[in-house]
Every structure is written in C-alpha cells, then in structure tokens.
Amino acid sequence: MSRPELVIIGNGMVGQSLLEALVAVDHGYNITVFCEEPRPAYDRVQLSSWFSGSTTEDLALTTTAFFDEHGITLRLGERVERIDREAGTVVSSNGDTLPYDKLVLATGSYPFVPPIPGNDQPHCLVYRTIEDLEAIRDSAAESKRGVVIGGGLLGLEAAKALKDLGLDTHVVEFAPRLMAVQLDEGGARLLRRKIEALGVQVHTSKATQQIVAGDACRYRLEFADGESLDTDMVLFSAGIRPADALAREAGLEVGERGGVVIDNRCCTSDPSIFAIGEVALWSGRIYGLVAPGYEMARICAAHLTGDTARGFEGADMSTKLKLLGVEVGSIGDAHGMTPGATSCVFEDGPAGIYKKLVIDESGKKLLGAVLVGDTADYGMLLQYCLNDMKLPEQAASLILPAGADKPALGVDALPDTAQICSCNNVSKGDLCGAIASGCTTVGGLKSETKAASTCGGCAALVKQVLDAELVRQGIEVNNHVCEHFAYSRQELYHLVRVHGIRTFDELLAQFGQGRGCDLCKPTVASILASCWNEFLLKPEHAGLQDTNDYFLANLQKDGTYSVVPRVPGGEITPQKLIVIGEVAQKYDLYTKITGGQRIDMFGARVEQLPLIWGELIEAGFESGHAYGKSLRTVKSCVGSTWCRYGVQDSVAMAIFVEQRYRGLRSPHKLKMAVSGCTRECAEAQSKDVGVIATEKGWNLYVCGNGGMRPRHAELFASDLDDQTLIRYIDRFLMFYIQTADRLQRTSVWRDNLEGGLEYLQDVIIHDSLGIAEELETQMQAVVDTYVCEWKRTVEDAEAVKRFNAFVNDDTPDEHIVYVRERGQKRPARPEEKKGEPA
Amino acid sequence: MNIKANVVGWEDICAATDIVRGTGAAARVSGMQVAVFHTDDGFFALGNYDPFSDANVLARGIVGDIGGKLVVASPVYKQHFCLHTGICLEDMSVSVPVWPVTVRDGRILIAAQPAAA
Ligand code: SRM
Ligand SMILES: Cc1cc2nc3c(=O)[nH]c(=O)nc-3n(C[C@H](O)[C@H](O)[C@H](O)COP(=O)(O)OP(=O)(O)OC[C@H]3O[C@@H](n4cnc5c(N)ncnc54)[C@H](O)[C@@H]3O)c2cc1C
C-alpha cells in the first residue's frame, strides 16, 4: 500500500518545527512542503540581529540537506494558489496539481500596512522576511532619517534595526503609549524615557493620514492633529494579519478578524486540513509568538501520527526581551483587566526601574506584572503567575530591590533553570523532568539525576522541589517521615508527648511498622531528646543516632571527627585558649577559627575522642554540640562593655542565652546572635533567633538564615526587657520544635507557616492557642535537665568502650593518612595515598 | 543459598553483648576491616570500607530496612547497602563484600574470608 500524502503549505518557523516533530517519529507519510520564500525556514525572531552582524546563513533553521535526508519534497519558491477540497488537491504557482490526504496550513502572517494614501511608494517598507531586510538596508543607504510606524514590540525591534543602520530614528505610535499590549502607562512612560535617552524619538497619539513628498527629506508624514514629520523612509510595523486567503477561498471557517479556526487538535473545519502557527485562530486568539506555534506543531504532529493523547491548551503570552537595550517584561494580565484586580507599583525613576504587580481580589494571587529596566524577577513572578502560587503576605516586597524586606522565595518560585545541585549541575527543570517521568522519592531522584548524591548539601532543596512538583501534578504529598511511620514529624512529636513514649521501639511497636531507618531513627531520637532530654548514648537510644550524635563529634570526609568545645558568646579566657592550643598540639589536630566564633579541632580518630574530651572537660570546657541538630552558637558583639556605641551588654546576654539553650535538640540546628546596638556587628538578623539591643531593651528577630538560601530575620517584638525576651524565645523555640518538619530550619518553617509572622506573634505574644505556659514549662524542663553529654560520656566506662576503633583490636585505621600543609596536618588526597592498601 | 555452609574457618571476634543491639562496630578479620551489625534480625558483617566516601566507616551507619530490605546507611553520604548482599540500593553496580557471621556460645564468629560475590 502506498503512503498517504501529506502536504504542508509554508516552511516558516512553525512549519519547520512540524517537520522536525514528524521525522522524530515513524510518521508514515509522503511529505511535500511548499515554501513561497526562496530559502527554507530561518529564524524570524532573530531578524534584527542581521543588522548587527549576523548573516543569512546564521539565521537558517534548516538546509535542503535536511529534506533530502528525510525524503521530504521541498518546493522552494513555489506557492500554493488554491486548495480544492472536493478533489483533495492543491494547485501551485507552477501550475502543478498535487493530491493530499492530509493538508497543513503553516502560512504564518503578513505585515499589516495601514490604508494610508502614499503608503505604496518605493521607500515605504515592511519587516518580515530576509528580502525585507535587504530592501531596508538598500533604502537606508540612501536615507538619513527613518520612521517606524507602530510602537509595539515589533516596531521597537524595527527601530533598533534602523538605529543600527545609522539612521536618525523616529517611532510614530497611534496609541498614547508604547507597547500598549504588554505595558501599562507607568511602564511605557519609563520605556519611552529610556528609548529617547538612546536617541530614538517617540511620537505617541499620532494618526498618520497621508504620506506626501517632503522638503528636507524624501517624504512627509502628515498627522491628523495637523502636525507633520519629514523622513526619507517609512517602515510599517502596525501589526500582522494571518495569511488565511487560501483557507477563505476554500471555504474553511475563519475568524471575524481573520485566522483559520482550529480546535484543540489543530484541526480546521475540514477534518483533513490542519492549521498551525500565526495563521491559526484558537479559541478566538491568534498567537503572535513563536512558542505557542511550536506547541501547535507538536500537537499537530502527534495527531497526524495517531497519538491523540494531548491537545493544544492555549499558551502563555508573557514576554521578556531586551528592546533597544532596555529590559522589558510583561506577564499575564498586565493591564489589570480582571474584575477586582488591584496593583502595586515600584518605581525608581533615577535608576530607570519600573515594576508593577497585578494582584487578584483576594490579594493572594498574581495575575500579571510589568517590568521595565530590571527583569531579574521575571522568572520568579512568571512562576507565581503560571502556577497560581500563593503570594507572600507583603506581595509588594517581591518587587522591592533585594536587601529590603524581600522575602526568600519558596522553592516553587524558582525558575526551571535554577541550579539546585551545584555539584552535579542539576537544575530544577531536570528534577521536574525526572519527577514527571515517575520519580516520586528523593532516593529515586538521586539515582536518576545524581542530584544530592555528592556533597548532599542540596538534599533539602531537592526534597522541597519534589514536594512542590508533586503537589503541582496533583499527586498527594504525604509528609510522612518515611515508610516506617505514616505520620509527619509534628504528629510523631505529639504521639511521643501525649503517650509519654520514651523509646523508639515503643513508638515503632505502637505506631509504626518495619525496622526503622536512617530517616526516622534520628528524627525520633531528636523528638525524644526534646521531650525527655535523656542521655543520647543510653543503649536504647544509641542505635538511633546519626554518627555525629553517636560519637558526639562531626564526621569528616576521611572518617575522623572534629572537636568543638562551647565558647559561649565567643568569649574565652586566655587560659582556655592555651588549653585548646595544648590539646590540639598533643593530639596533632588541625585547628581553625570557625564562622561561629569558636575553635574547631579536626582530625581526631574515634578512639581519641574520649581522651581529648577528658582533657577539655578537666579544663572546664563543655560540649559545643557542633554535631547536633541543636543550639550551635550564640554569636555576640563586644557590646556596651567596651564598644563606644553599645547600649546593652550584648556579651552577657549572649552567654546567658547560649547557656540556657545549650543541648536543646530541635528539628534542625539553631543559631542565635546578640548585638549591642543597631550597627549589628553580630549579624543577628541572619540567625534563627536574633537579639539587637535598643535604648529601652531588646528587639527580637526570628527565622533568619544564612547558608544556602539566606533569609533575613523578621522583627518579632521590640524593646523587650530581659525576662520577656527570654520568655518569648522559650515559647518560640518550643513551638518550632513541636511543629516543624524534619531538618526544617526556622526560616523554611516560617515560610511554610500558614498565617505567617502575624500568626506566630499571636501564638507566642498573645497566646492565642493558650499554650504559652505549657511551652515555657517544657522548655524549663529541658533547661533544668541539661548535662554536658561529653562529661557524662567520659565518666561512663560502657559508653567510652563504644569509641574503640575495633571491637577486637587496638591499632588505628591505617587508611587515615595525613600530609602537612601550612604548618598543620590535612587529610591526604587519594593520589597522595597511592600505594597504601585500602 | 546458605552462605554459611561452605565456610572453612571462623574467627572469634567478641562477645555478642559487646555490640549494642541496633548498632554496629568495626572489627579486624584476617587483616581486613569488617563492619559487624547487631540487629533485631541477627548479626551481619559487611566490608567497613565505604566506596563512596573512600573511608572505613560503614560500621557507624544506622541500620534499618528500606522496602523490606535490611540495610545500613553510610554515615557519610547516606547510600544504603543491603546487609544480606552488600549491594548498594542507590547504585546496584556498587557493592561491598559480605562476611558470613554466626554466634556460638555467646561469641560472634566471622568467616575468615568474605562470601564469594
Ligand atoms: C566549622 C564551620 C565552618 C568554619 O570553618 O567556619 C562549619 C562547618 C560545617 N557546616 Fe556550617 N560551619 C560553620 C558555620 C556555618 C555558618 C556561619 C554561622 O554559623 O554564623 C553557616 C551559615 C549560617 C546559617 O546556618 O544560617 C553555616 C551553614 C551551614 C549549612 C547550611 C544551613 C542552611 O540552613 O542552609 C550546613 C548544612 C546543613 O546544616 O544542613 C552546614 C553544615 C556544616 C557541616 C556540619 C557539614 C557536615 O555535616 O560535615 C560542617 C562540618 C563542621 C565540622 O566538622 O566541625 N553549615 N555554617 C562553622 C562552624 C561554626 C561553629 O562554630 O559551630
Ligand atoms: C522582526 C520580527 C521579530 C519577532 N520577534 C519575536 C520574538 O521576539 N518572539 C516571538 O515569539 N516571536 C517573534 N516574532 C514572531 C515570530 O517570528 C512568528 O510568531 C513566527 O515566525 C510564526 O511562524 P509561522 O511558521 O506561523 O509563520 P512564518 O514564520 O511567517 O512562516 C510562514 C511561511 O509560509 C509562507 N507562505 C505563506 N503562504 C504561502 C503559500 N500560499 N504557499 C507557500 N508558502 C506560503 C510564508 O512565505 C512564510 O515563509 C517576530 C517576528 C518578526 C517579523
């Protein structure tokens, strides 16, 4: 049986994209393509670059070789003159008649030239094809001044072209503003200013009535308001019209204002004829952009080859581009046409930045946006708009300059190009792709994309993307801790509290299944510690601990550990400094001042840990919990004691706070800081809990974060006295411990907290849940039962035994090898270890 | 499939009570480093060397089960290794050796050689 005939009219950007989609599958057709232009498809979107140096070859999207290779007949420079639907044939400009079984119209559109007398003179041109470019170039060579009629997106592109050709360039626009479709008044005003600053003159609210001979120049444009403008050439860019003449004559259904009507399959009113690209009218719209055309091409190809799973569902018309060097972005309902829409605007005239958000009635959804001069937020805002994401409380903060109270983005606000895993260069888009193809666990994503498989630093983000993506796909995300507990961390916390559960085994027997794993065990260990504060290394808890908590030290890459004694508030006596120096020297530990105002000693083997700590404890040190999901450091500045600006004793407060919350187990680590005045040398606003001295007391900030995704802490309460400050921190921390997810810092917890800061203030300050007292009592219980776990350990022979390198041997691990660098040891690199048995 | 059947020599490692239930410990067996685990399902022994981190640390991982498979999670980058086969769940092309273990008279015995892969 012979193959069915597929005839495609037009080899523009979309027609070509259809061919590519077809040859990618086993399409089964005999394909003939009519291409009116003298060359196969090229990149119309990039036409303007032709004037700034790129060649016709650069613009090509395909070559005749493509057609040969795929056995497609290309009829170059030949147009279809008529479609005979009855006979199922097309008639070409060469007089040939060709039969079709399926026909695709990809004829695009043509530039609209307003019916102005004099519009047909030699130097009155349009801008759509490479031939047009050549004509513009030739005309420009004989001209000094050029006028573009039309101040839309294309008109401004054209103006750029004239500018590049060295002409004195003017833009004449009928509407009162530029880019009327995409921009609002404020945005257009700024764009105009910027363009004029580049030397392009803009004339708005000008209706050209006729083009006559000029004085100073070749022509003169006469406007309805009586004014005129002389010019040597005119470039019409007043819109496009669908090239639907063939379809009209053939009796296919067309729209009132043109365009071949198609359904979701891209099928016209004749089931054997399809239309795609700028000629197609879908749901009353013509898309003058290439991306929707490409989507139509994919859909059309699928339906032509029998894959009817997907239909065209419309496309987003948001645009971001650089016009004459000015960044412009327009998203969704830029004009606020939706009933009830409100907007907020940020304008920085001197800096040349204009931003507007269009927000729905409820204030929760972004409907549209306009950005001029700075489109850095485009991706993020587009995500909000496309995904119907809930806006932050202060939506305006989204368009404020970075630094002001700009909220950290929810991960779902990140554009697909955002790099999530820097080790393995995995973008959010890559992750979403893997999720779309069936990965529903972090483990699955790890093996599929390699994300989080190297340093693991991105694991939390990967998980957030996963959850967000699953929600987006309508898959229910369960926040269960793991396969062993069908409960969230918060639920487990309550079960432990309410049922007075003291061990993992008890919890597993009553509420879980299986044996447990490295997710639920440490989580439950942490909950048990937050609630009952028992010694971590009791036999019933030991196996639950992550290696850091098991050895009360941080695991390093070579399997050794680091030692960090607590230095409350960063204040340390010279004597203690000497002890640290001596211990480090004795055990040959690499020492480093940390980012948390204390000293880290690296390279201790497990069996050395109890010995090292024995000496440190002897000298009055205690555990710094650098290994725990617990309070790390309370950073301080020198404060009023020494500093000439200090208004409170920040060091004393920092030490007090650090000693109060040391050892407190929490969903993730906790960092705090206290600054002695508003200069904020302790960087309290980047901490989970930040305290800044005021003349009258203390300002309390919460939920800040440094690290991977920095978040400014928010002012929670002002001018507190010492006691109130501590009570609020007690309540805040316990509430976080009670309700946060596993490994959720306060910042992320806060971003996900329904009701936001206000709710948090209600609970903590106004006691809206009636739990404030309970929270304080629970905190006091933890404070009262604090024991330094290292002191406890070195005094417990059974516990110390577990630090032996081997149960049956005393010789240290021979695979740990050091070399010396800058006067200290460091782990040998693999190549330096060569020859040594693994 | 009883890997213990062909074991030629057993080495006495320690008392069963020397390893806290639910945890692991490193041991030396014929000069090799072995990670011995005391689980609710009995004792297991894998190579202590973690191929992903190039460090001898598997004995310090948390034991549990994933999808019904008994596993230990590497304490460094958290890959899971099956306690029965030594195969890595995240990358099946990677595995660590498995040693036959048995308990006799309250003593843990480990085969002098790992089971053939
Ligand atoms: C030692 C130190 C770097 C240094 O040489 O200065 C350090 C080292 C480690 N940091 Fe850090 N961080 C250190 C200060 C910081 C700081 C700065 C600070 O605290 O002021 C930050 C940013 C502030 C913040 O946390 O908001 C910081 C953000 C992180 C993060 C990212 C947290 C986040 O929310 O994005 C991680 C990864 C994690 O916790 O999941 C991390 C994790 C780690 C770990 C624990 C990674 C690991 O699991 O092995 C590193 C090992 C420490 C060790 O072996 O002792 N470290 N780390 C600093 C120890 C401070 C201390 O005295 O306890
Ligand atoms: C200067 C310029 C800048 C642009 N910038 C952007 C941009 O930044 N972003 C964006 O998304 N879009 C942009 N566009 C729009 C984009 O180029 C179009 O959306 C896209 O080219 C439409 O593709 P199409 O295949 O439907 O039509 P076309 O690319 O116009 O292709 C149609 C082809 O069919 C041929 N044809 C018509 N009738 C017949 C016939 N009877 N027989 C044979 N052949 C026929 C035509 O000659 C033409 O070659 C720009 C357009 C221009 C002109």
Ligand code: SF4
């Ligand atoms: S924050 Fe203020 S008090 Fe503290 S050191 Fe800086 S200037 Fe001095």
Ligand code: FES
């Ligand atoms: S950032 Fe992803 S593994 Fe390191």
